[in-house]
Amino acid sequence: MLTAKSTFLLITVIVLLAIAWNTDITMVYIFFVIVFVMFVLSFAHLQLSIPDISITRDMHDTAYEEDMLNVKMGIRNKRNMGVSFFELIDRFPGAAPGKEENSLFILNINPRENKKISYVIDCYKRGLWRLGPVSIISQDALGFFKMRKSLNVFSEVLVYPSLFRVFSFPPLASGSVSWMGVETAKISGDSHEFFGVREYQQGDAISRIHWPSTAKHNKLIVKQFERNAVQEVTIIMDLKKGHDIGTGKETTLEYSVKLAGSIARYLLNEGAFVQMVGHGKQDVLIPLGKGESHMYKILDYLARVQADGNFTLSQALEETSFVTPHRSTLIVVMLDNDMDSLTSLVQFKVKGVKLILVVLALSTFGQADEAEHLDVEAAKKFDEALASLEAYVYKVSKGDDLEKKFESV
Helix, strand or coil: CECHHHHHHHHHHHHHHHHHHHHCCHHHHHHHHHHHHHHHHHHHHHHHHCCCEEEEEECCCEEECCCEEEEEEEEEECCCCCEEEEEEEEECCCCCCCCCEEEEEEEEECCCCEEEEEEEEECCCCEEEEECCEEEEEECCCCCEEEEEEECCCEEEEEECCCCCCCCCCCCCCECCECCCECCCCCCCCCEEEEEEEECCCCECHHHECHHHHHHHCCCEEEEEEECCECEEEEEECCECCCCCEECCEEHHHHHHHHHHHHHHHHHHCCCEEEEEEECCCEEEEEEECCHHHHHHHHHHHHHCCCCECCCHHHHHHHHCCCCCCCCEEEEEEECCCHHHHHHCHHHHHCCCEEEEEEECHHHHCCCCHHHHCCHHHHHHHHHHHHHCCCEEEEECCCCCHHHHCCCC
16 A cells, blocks of 8 residues: 555656656656656565564454543564564444544564554444454555555454442332232242142142142142232333434434433342343343342343334333233333323322322433424423323433432432
8 A cells, every 4th residue: 555655665666766767867767767666676575574473363242332442452573574564443333423443553472473562442332333354554654655554353342331329229119929829920039928829720839739738738839929019011112213312422312322321220129020122123021030140131131222223102002011010110211201101100000109290301312303293283282191191200311410310300
């Protein structure tokens, strides 16, 4: 690859050759030969100095937004001669805009030497990111020529969304379900108490048999259990394609992800069972669960989720109604112009589901059609429909201090 210097040198060679050819001046011929030799030697030096190296990369495969992730790189010189003064460029698409490429200068590496270097990358935005390829840039001693080649060295890192601290949250709906001695789907971390005994029925688990009562009555008797004060929560966001309004990390989707993740972590720490529903390009259901391992399932989903679905939030709520338990809590992160979704939420009230809504002020995120949000009458109707649901409502605008929003109920 020619540089500005080599381009100038090449033009000089051509001009000197033309002058020498037409004037037959010896000194011009001498200058032509000197410049031409410099041109050839520089190119030859570049060919000899091209590194023949192999590269490995070692790093954690998960991180959080705003983390500084340490990357260790191993370089092996495969040649029997040393190389010096070359540059490595490693690409990380998840870095801040304009900082996707990390430049590393290698001063010298001896023949057959293994060298280890390290650098840090700034995990700017959540997502599943692929590092690589690694580009090698070398040039001749005089800087006339430069060569770039790529090595297909790739690594993946899953960047979780950054979460904020939730200090308090509205009370959740509570329910109690009798196990009746029947084997049911297990929920990790569940608690239940002995409730009584009854006669064995087909389908009861053998592990539920109460052997002392069985011996006494000369027939199979099973233990009956009751699950205590279960708090079950379903969280859903708007993933309709085109509903991700804003730029960079200041979008409605990024706020929704951060809100959903932070609320889920708080509720899991408080002992609630949490499930998350997503109707994007692919339908996702993370079923009810609790504990740290369940939180990582949620984080894994939130790191990857995109607003790429065909379902409106209203349609997604219709589907979600089938998996939302009675006397549970539904948390919806929605936009403040979505009247259809408010209508769809009425069915949850009938099931005794408590509603907690996080409403994003769409106009603050730079909605293209501002006229829609200047309609005072439409905004008034939305607020009236919101109030009729008797839901607990958080209103969030771009730039809000989210921790302060959840300082008190």
